[in-house]
Amino acid sequence: MADKYAEKGETKGLWIYNWLLLLLTNVVLYGIPTFLAVYFGAEYLETLMNSLPEWVNGGLVAVGTLLPALGIGMMFKAVYNKKYVAFALLGYILAGYVGLPTIGIALFALACVLIYWNVFSKKEGNA
DSSP states (O other): OHHHHHHHTOHHHHHIIIIIHHHHHHIIIIIHHHHHHHHHOHHHHHHHHHHSOHHHHHHHHHHHHHHHHHHHHHHHHHHOOGGGHHHHHHHHHIIIIIOOOHHHHHHHHHHHHHHHHHHHHHHTTOO
16 A cells, blocks of 8 residues: 555655554554553463463463574574684584683684684785
């Protein structure tokens, strides 16, 4: 429907689809549940979660477990570069198998970046 308004050049009709419907969707999906959660409190939410069937809780746990992997996959798809795959894998190995905290991984990555930058900037003659 917004395409019809755009083809006609009617900007007044576009705001309904680009602003108002987005706002109403966010109010329904996020605003009302958040208001109810704050209004009724943690005890109500705990009762609600405990009253859900086991298969719903299992599904929520499964989806919550898969979301980090999905996010990592989406990030790699967006910023993938063959030159830097080794650094990303090294970070995941340090986090998953070595158990290094995030700050330690960030400092190690900074050291790798500085070494990489110094080595390759000298080869290109920029240093």
